[in-house]
Amino acid sequence: IEKMFMLYGLPLPRETHSVDSLKFAQDFKFKDDDVVAVTYPKSGTIWMQEILPLVLNGGDLTPIHTIPNWDRVPWLEEKRLAVVVDQLASPRALVSHFPYHLMPPSFSTSKAKVIYVMRNPKDLMVSSYYFHQMAEFLEDPGTFDEFMDKFLEGKVLFGKWTDHIKSWTKTELGDRIMFITYEDMVQDLPAALRRISSFLGRNLSEEVIQKIAEHCSFKTMKSNRMSNFSLVPKVYMDNDKSHFFRKGITGDWKNHFSSEQLARFTSVIRKELEGESFSLPWSMD
Numbered sequence: 001i002e003k004m005f006m007l008y009g010l011p012l013p014r015e016t017h018s019v020d021s022l023k024f025a026q027d028f029k030f031k032d033d034d035v036v037a038v039t040y041p042k043s044g045t046i047w048m049q050e051i052l053p054l055v056l057n058g059g060d061l062t063p064i065h066t067i068p069n070w071d072r073v074p075w076l077e078e079k080r081l082a083v084v085v086d087q088l089a090s091p092r093a094l095v096s097h098f099p100y101h102l103m104p105p106s107f108s109t110s111k112a113k114v115i116y117v118m119r120n121p122k123d124l125m126v127s128s129y130y131f132h133q134m135a136e137f138l139e140d141p142g143t144f145d146e147f148m149d150k151f152l153e154g155k156v157l158f159g160k161w162t163d164h165i166k167s168w169t170k171t172e173l174g175d176r177i178m179f180i181t182y183e184d185m186v187q188d189l190p191a192a193l194r195r196i197s198s199f200l201g202r203n204l205s206e207e208v209i210q211k212i213a214e215h216c217s218f219k220t221m222k223s224n225r226m227s228n229f230s231l232v233p234k235v236y237m238d239n240d241k242s243h244f245f246r247k248g249i250t251g252d253w254k255n256h257f258s259s260e261q262l263a264r265f266t267s268v269i270r271k272e273l274e275g276e277s278f279s280l281p282w283s284m285d
């Protein structure tokens with residue numbers, strides 16, 4: 001049996017997603033004070049998943065130490081949401097890899113906010129390559145070169161990166177959406193947290209900002225068993241192959257791309273984003 005199936009034109013893993021889970025997401029009733037962190041996979045989803053409850057509750061560490069991340073801030077589109085939805089206390093936080101057009105109708109009519117996290121596609125592709133090796137519910141990535149072709153053709157989890165970016169940069173959400181990059185967060189997490197808290201209407205003291213930054217550092221998250229996926233059985237995620245918390249840095253693509261691969265990657269991405277009104281926050285060379 002194949003590990004992935006196609007729905008709405010997107011390859012999705014059977015382990016975590018189903019026709020029913022996507023239907024459940026479509027029927028999900030957004031509330032005005034909900035917040036959803038949206039990402040293309042490997043852009044910093046779990047990081048924002050850790051940050052959101054802490055910003056929303058003023059730095060109370062209880063949820064991040066007592067509830068596994070997938071139940072604390074569930075994925076809108078995954079099977080698990082149906083199990084935990086009634087236990088979520090408002091203000092609720094969710095994560096999603098949906099392109100904009102798959103957001104449920106109640107999202108448009110609510111005032112729920114979105115934080116869209118984007119990451120340099122070269123780095124997220126490297127991250128995804130290792131993730132495909134360790135995540136047993138995903139296809140084997142093959143060689144790095146083979147994986148690059150699959151990535152550029154959109155034959156990976158949630159399809160093409162360029163489609164995702166195009167979709168979320170063309171919404172009419174106005175001040176309901178905030179864009180942030182993984183690179184901004186790596187460079188200055190407290191500054192990113194100040195932006196996030198002001199976007200969410202939370203006025204946090206500098207002391208609380210520093211406390212949240214400490215608890216959302218790569219090192220601390222890597223050792224938080226409620227966030228590091230160590231509770232997940234080896235048949236789903238094999239930590240002997242790679243770690244979910246792998247490196248947490250920017251620029252690792254330089255250790256993986258040949259000059260030919262860089263040229264191939266850049267030309268495809270440039271071509272697909274031609275004519276778009278936004279400009280990428282990273283140099284593509």
Ligand code: A3P
Nearest residue numbers: 042043044045046047127217218245246247248
């Ligand atoms: P690497 O594989 O490059 O290390 P996602 O959560 O969207 O699947 O993204 C996973 C990537 O985010 C991984 O990248 C992971 O290490 C990184 N990440 C998660 N938490 C982080 C943190 N606190 N600081 C820096 N990077 C983090």
